[in-house]
Amino acid sequence: MQPIVACPACKRKIPYSTSNPARPFCSMRCKSLDLGAWASEAYKISGSPLEAPGSDHPGEDTRPTDRAIRVPRD
Numbered sequence: 001m002q003p004i005v006a007c008p009a010c011k012r013k014i015p016y017s018t019s020n021p022a023r024p025f026c027s028m029r030c031k032s033l034d035l036g037a038w039a040s041e042a043y044k045i046s047g048s049p050l051e052a053p054g055s056d057h058p059g060e061d062t063r064p065t066d067r068a069i070r071v072p073r074d
């Protein structure tokens with residue numbers, strides 16, 4: 001009994017077979033498509049590593065602002 005996995009590229013449900021050279025993709029075509037997408041994404045990320053907004057932690061935004069206000073007083 002083979003486990004069923006979803007192809008990461010086209011989401012098609014396929015049996016995870018060791019005889020499939022493109023696993024976990026359904027076909028070599030989907031595998032090459034996904035690798036191409038990852039390559040282009042990697043280019044974007046490496047091109048601008050410092051442009052990621054810190055919106056994941058909105059609470060931390062108050063600390064640097066508070067510190068910036070106090071520094072000129074001293």
Ligand SMILES: [Zn+2]
Nearest residue numbers: 007010026030
């Ligand atoms: Zn596929």
